[in-house]
Amino acid sequence: MENSSNFSELIKTNKIWAIGSLHSSLDSFQSIKKYILSNFESGDKLIFLGNLIGFRDKSKEIIDEVLQLRFNLMAKYQLKHSDIVFLRGAQEEMFSKLLQLHIAPNPIEILEWIFSHGVDQTIISYNFDPDEFRKIVTQGTIQINKLTTKINNQISSNAGHKEFFSNLKHAAYTDTMEVLFVNRGVDISRPLSAQNDCFWWGYQNFSQINKPYFSFKRIVRGYHSNTHNDIENAKTRILCTLFKQPLENKQILAGIFSKNGDILELFESN
Numbered sequence: 001m002e003n004s005s006n007f008s009e010l011i012k013t014n015k016i017w018a019i020g021s022l023h024s025s026l027d028s029f030q031s032i033k034k035y036i037l038s039n040f041e042s043g044d045k046l047i048f049l050g051n052l053i054g055f056r057d058k059s060k061e062i063i064d065e066v067l068q069l070r071f072n073l074m075a076k077y078q079l080k081h082s083d084i085v086f087l088r089g090a091q092e093e094m095f096s097k098l099l100q101l102h103i104a105p106n107p108i109e110i111l112e113w114i115f116s117h118g119v120d121q122t123i124i125s126y127n128f129d130p131d132e133f134r135k136i137v138t139q140g141t142i143q144i145n146k147l148t149t150k151i152n153n154q155i156s157s158n159a160g161h162k163e164f165f166s167n168l169k170h171a172a173y174t175d176t177m178e179v180l181f182v183n184r185g186v187d188i189s190r191p192l193s194a195q196n197d198c199f200w201w202g203y204q205n206f207s208q209i210n211k212p213y214f215s216f217k218r219i220v221r222g223y224h225s226n227t228h229n230d231i232e233n234a235k236t237r238i239l240c241t242l243f244k245q246p247l248e249n250k251q252i253l254a255g256i257f258s259k260n261g262d263i264l265e266l267f268e269s270n
Contacts, residue, residue: 007192008085008172013259014043016174018181020222020242020253021051021089024121026058026065028250028269033069035267042077046070047172049222050089050183050200053125055118055247060125060158067160088168089183089223090200094119096165098133099152102145107137118247126154170199173216174259180216184223188213209238218261235263242266 010016017036022029036046052066053059070084094114101107111133120130128151136147156162171192172181180186185203187195191214198206207226213219223243231253234240240263242253252269 006170008047008082008169009175010045010047010085010172010259011082011175012043013045013174014041015045015264016179016181016257016259017044017046018220018222018242018255018257019046019048021049021091021183022062022066022252023051023054023091023118023247024056024058024062024125025250025252025269026056026061028252029062029065031270032252032254033065036069037072040073040077044077045083045085046073047085047181048087049181049220049242050087050168051091051223052086052089053095053122054091055121057121057124059122060161063161063164064158067164085172085181086164086168087172087181087183087222088170088200091118091122092165092168093197093200095122098123099148099155101137102141102148107144111137123151126151128154170195174261176259177215179218179220179257179259179261180213181220182222184221186213186219207239207241212238216261218257218263220255220257231266234266240266 019032048066052062073079073084094117097110098114098119101111104110115130123130123133133147136143173179183200185198185206187198187203188209207224217238218240219238220240220242224241227245229241229244230237231241240255242255244251244253254267255263256265258264
């Protein structure tokens with residue numbers, strides 16, 4: 001996987017398969033994976049809308065499953081690397097902060113905050129003890145650096161994992177510029193080129209968007225914090241959210257879209 005830009009443009013597209021936040025729901029992903037393998041067609045694209053990892057202790061395993069799906073589709077349909085896209089979600093962003101904890105000005109506070117938001121389960125999947133991090137983080141930069149080096153080495157020892165984390169995109173869009181794919185939100189007052197981290201942290205009142213964002217008449221996102229998801233009326237709205245609260249819910253929402261923004265199908269894990 002090669003990362004030349006924070007954005008991915010989907011070119012010469014038939015259908016676009018978009019998968020909402022997985023949050024390490026390994027068992028639920030199996031039915032989604034099976035459905036994709038049975039119905040994917042030549043010219044289709046696949047995009048994961050961020051938050052593959054976190055909240056459950058199967059982050060390492062879910063990355064393995066997703067990469068295996070990527071390999072199978074690329075081999076069968078002779079896809080380009082750019083035909084399968086992975087977006088950065090809040091979970092991937094917080095995990096990246098953990099890997100850089102040795103340069104953080106307030107490592108103790110950062111560690112407790114990201115652990116309280118599900119990152120502790122991700123390091124468990126890589127065979128690390130959260131309590132070891134809590135202990136080491138009080139011992140200074142040198143000891144923290146030794147620990148982050150260990151977990152970086154562990155990531156590198158798993159085939160494709162380092163490349164996965166190094167090639168996450170901020171957003172994706174079709175070459176028609178009519179469909180935009182993000183993890184959580186967009187600052188609607190700014191163009192894509194001037195966005196900040198609201199892609200994965202969200203933007204105030206974004207859920208109420210009721211008019212196109214520049215040329216984008218459909219925005220598809222993979223996560224929101226609202227308890228209500230108006231997925232039943234998604235075809236008549238600008239915003240289509242492929243996620244259902246609460247976080248304890250292991251269902252995975254997914255959809256198939258045309259390059260012009262039409263919702264062709266919405267489905268969920270068994």
